[in-house]
Every structure is written in C-alpha cells, then in structure tokens.
Amino acid sequence: MLPSTFHGLIYIIIQSHAARAHSQDWDAAAVLQCSNNPAGPLSPLASHTACPLPVDDDEALKSGVWGPWSYPPVCMRPKNKSGPKLCAFTVSSLRGGGGMSIVTTPRVASNLAKAVRDPEIAWLEKQRGSRFMTDRPKPYEVKGLPGKGLGVVAVEPIKKDQVVMVALPLLLQLADTNLWDYRDVFRLLQEASTQLPRREKQALLQMAKRGRGYIVDDIMKTNSFQVTIDGVSHSGLYPEVSRINHECRPNCIVRYSPSTLVVEVVAYRDIKRGEELSLSYIPLNLLSEQRQDVIKGWGFHCACALCRDPEATKVSDGHRARIQAVFDELDAPENRTPGKVEAAMAELQDLAKKEGLAAQIGDLHTIFADICSDMGDSRRAREHAALALSLLRHFAGWDHDRTQLAAGLVARLEKEKKQESTGLESF
Numbered sequence: 001m002l003p004s005t006f007h008g009l010i011y012i013i014i015q016s017h018a019a020r021a022h023s024q025d026w027d028a029a030a031v032l033q034c035s036n037n038p039a040g041p042l043s044p045l046a047s048h049t050a051c052p053l054p055v056d057d058d059e060a061l062k063s064g065v066w067g068p069w070s071y072p073p074v075c076m077r078p079k080n081k082s083g084p085k086l087c088a089f090t091v092s093s094l095r096g097g098g099g100m101s102i103v104t105t106p107r108v109a110s111n112l113a114k115a116v117r118d119p120e121i122a123w124l125e126k127q128r129g130s131r132f133m134t135d136r137p138k139p140y141e142v143k144g145l146p147g148k149g150l151g152v153v154a155v156e157p158i159k160k161d162q163v164v165m166v167a168l169p170l171l172l173q174l175a176d177t178n179l180w181d182y183r184d185v186f187r188l189l190q191e192a193s194t195q196l197p198r199r200e201k202q203a204l205l206q207m208a209k210r211g212r213g214y215i216v217d218d219i220m221k222t223n224s225f226q227v228t229i230d231g232v233s234h235s236g237l238y239p240e241v242s243r244i245n246h247e248c249r250p251n252c253i254v255r256y257s258p259s260t261l262v263v264e265v266v267a268y269r270d271i272k273r274g275e276e277l278s279l280s281y282i283p284l285n286l287l288s289e290q291r292q293d294v295i296k297g298w299g300f301h302c303a304c305a306l307c308r309d310p311e312a313t314k315v316s317d318g319h320r321a322r323i324q325a326v327f328d329e330l331d332a333p334e335n336r337t338p339g340k341v342e343a344a345m346a347e348l349q350d351l352a353k354k355e356g357l358a359a360q361i362g363d364l365h366t367i368f369a370d371i372c373s374d375m376g377d378s379r380r381a382r383e384h385a386a387l388a389l390s391l392l393r394h395f396a397g398w399d400h401d402r403t404q405l406a407a408g409l410v411a412r413l414e415k416e417k418k419q420e421s422t423g424l425e426s427f
C-alpha cells in the first residue's frame with residue numbers, strides 16, 4: 001500500500017465539459033506492440049498483443065479515435081509545459097464487468113489498452129495452471145467493526161493459500177504526479193470519477209475517508225495500494241479489497257497481475273470462521289517504529305495484535321533487526337564464501353519463518369542467486385533463482401514485476417550454463 005502524503009487542501013470541484021462520444025475501435029488505427037502484454041501461448045500473434053498509439057485530448061479530437069476508452073481523454077499539461085500530459089481515461093465496462101478510470105500518461109494508457117479490452121485472459125490462467133475467477137460463494141462478509149469502520153470477516157473456515165477475493169480496479173492513478181499542478185491532478189481525478197457509470201461512482205464515494213481535502217484524493221489516499229502498470233507505479237483502488245483492515249502480521253496477502261490488472265487476496269494461513277481478514281498495508285519486514293511512522297501517513301494509529309503486545313514487539317524487532325544485520329554482514333567481501341553465504345541464507349530463512357515473512361523468502365532467493373552468481377557458484381545461483389521464481393509466482397503473482405525479475409535471472413543463468421558447456425565441448 002502506498003504511504004500517503006496529505007496535502008490538506010480543499011479543492012473546489014470543477015466539472016469539466018469534455019465531449020462525450022461513443023467508444024471507438026482502434027483496430028483500424030496505427031498500433032504499437034504492447035510492452036506489458038507479451039504474447040502468451042494461446043495468443044501468439046503479434047496482432048493479438050498490439051496496442052494503439054498513445055492518444056491525448058488533441059490527438060483524439062484530430063483523429064476521432066480514442067478506443068478502447070469510452071470517451072476522449074481529458075488532459076492537463078505539466079507545470080513547466082515540457083514532458084507528457086496527464087490524462088483521465090475511462091472504460092464503461094472493463095472486460096465485461098464494471099467501469100474503470102485511470103489518471104495517467106497517454107503512453108501508459110496505450111500499453112494498458114490490451115488489458116482493458118481483452119476478455120481473454122485464458123493464456124495467463126493456462127500458464128499458471130489456475131483460474132482467476134471462481135464460482136464459489138464469497139467466504140467472507142463486509143461488516144462494521146468496533147473502532148475500525150467496516151472490515152471483512154470470514155463466514156466459513158478458509159484454508160491457507162485459498163484465493164479469498166478476485167478483484168478488478170475501479171480507479172487507478174499515476175503515483176508520482178509532481179510534474180503536474182496538484183489542482184490539475186484533482187481536476188483529472190474528478191473527471192475520472194464523473195465519467196464512471198453510476199454504480200461504480202456510488203461505490204467510490206462510499207469508500208472510507210479521513211474527511212480532509214479534496215474527496216476523491218482523500219479516498220485514494222485512504223484506500224489505494226501500489227500497483228505497477230507498464231513498470232510504472234500507480235495507486236490502485238479495488239473497492240472490496242480496500243475494506244480489509246491492516247494488521248502488521250496479516251492473515252492474507254495480495255497477489256497482483258500487471259498484465260490483467262487482477263488482484264487476488266490469498267489466505268496466508270488457515271483462517272477460522274468469524275475471524276477478521278487482514279492485510280499489511282506496508283512491507284512485512286519493517287521494525288515497529290518504522291511501521292508506526294508509515295502507518296501514520298495513512299492517518300491512523302496501528303493498534304493491531306502485534307503492536308498492542310510490547311513483549312511480542314520487542315522479540316519481533318530483535319528478529320527484524322538481525323535480518324538487516326545479516327544483510328549488512330553479507331556486504332563485507334570476507335563474508336562472501338560459500339559456507340558463510342549458505343549459513344546467512346539459513347539464518348534468514350529461520351528468522352523469516354519466525355516473523356511470518358514467508359511471502360518475502362522468494363525475494364531472498366533472488367538476492368542469493370545474484371550473490372552466488374557473483375561468487376562464480378553457478379550451480380547454487382541456479383538453485384536459488386529457480387526457488388525464487390516458484391515462490392514469487394505463488395506469493396507475488398505469475399506475471400508480477402518481482403517474478404519477472406526472477407524469471408529473467410533463471411533465463412540468464414540457464415543461458416550461461418549452456419554457453420559454459422558448449423565452450424567446454426569445443427575445448
């Protein structure tokens with residue numbers, strides 16, 4: 001989840017009078033290869049992964065083409081007039097479901113076009129071996145909880161690794177909007193919410209807020225979490241996911257698929273009927289003081305089970321500080337020996353287990369694959385990389401950026417192995 005910086009400014013809503021038009025088709029228009037939608041085994045043709053050229057407000061008026069978006073984009077120039085425009089794009093129905101808006105640059109929007117329109121995510125499901133959507137009734141209910149507003153509670157026992165929720169975004173916003181005047185950003189957020197269908201607009205306005213500043217900005221800062229689109233950081237509002245309250249030791253984690261925008265909430269351990277579902281809004285491995293600092297930015301004081309227990313917090317901080325110390329020790333060249341590196345990995349795995357950081361062990365293996373590769377231990381590097389890939393596919397998501405990084409590492413190490421054996425043969 002994104003740490004928030006609250007502007008404390010009240011924005012007077014200005015309804016823009018952007019021309020409304022019917023959704024346009026971009027098949028006939030010029031296209032480029034989508035950077036975030038590589039061809040999968042079931043859609044191997046380049047034409048299946050083509051995206052429209054980036055379109056801003058002027059371009060849309062000139063060409064009359066702005067598909068797959070339902071309306072021509074509404075755009076604002078950056079403060080110093082150089083650099084890309086920031087625009088509000090809306091689809092009235094995202095892959096046959098509800099509407100979605102995004103405030104981003106025309107380039108990111110064009111790379112999102114395939115994900116917005118493509119009703120066929122079967123290739124990704126085939127690759128990872130499981131469906132996104134399930135027909136099961138929801139194993140939870142959203143209800144009021146003392147001191148927390150609404151929350152999500154299990155209505156039946158939930159098994160570890162069970163997919164609890166599958167969600168699409170309602171509103172996305174480029175995370176770093178410093179290039180643009182904040183009033184223009186608010187205008188675009190307003191446009192993005194106004195253009196949503198009535199039901200989605202109502203759902204948006206019903207989200208939790210802190211009651212300060214411009215309402216849609218407040219809603220985004222209270223409820224959105226960080227996702228990447230085309231490798232660029234965005235805040236994503238997924239209404240039902242955002243009803244889940246924070247715990248520093250959560251019982252659920254979020255899995256994200258950048259090529260489909262699908263978010264899955266997955267049980268991190270067995271959950272009993274009647275238990276509240278929880279997510280960590282912040283990285284799992286922070287120390288208590290760091291956690292309180294980041295959570296403060298969210299506008300509340302964390303009083304979760306871990307933070308309410310000073311003894312448990314002290315033990316936990318000790319483990320987490322030791323994790324940092326092990327990494328610091330690994331920086332020293334004299335500690336880069338196979339024995340010391342493997343001992344460090346074993347200690348980190350033990351600490352991670354004690355601290356409930358299983359979701360981050362994949363990243364540990366990515367780091368250790370790099371370390372072993374640097375040390376020339378290619379066999380151990382390949383083993384760590386393969387473990388990283390399989391853990392990240394499960395915990396981060398099949399096509400998540402962190403998983404892609406591990407997949408790139410596996411491919412590079414395999415290539416090096418082939419080159420080594422070819423070299424040996426020719427020798």
Ligand SMILES: C[S@@+](CC[C@H](N)C(=O)[O-])C[C@H]1O[C@@H](n2cnc3c(N)ncnc32)[C@H](O)[C@@H]1O
Nearest residue numbers: 148149150208222223242243244245246300303
């Ligand atoms: C993303 S929303 C979670 C859902 C929210 N409770 C609702 O009613 O929609 C985040 C807000 O929920 C509340 N919240 C979440 N976790 C909390 C916690 N551990 N302790 C107290 N309040 C919490 C805070 O008000 C926070 O700003």
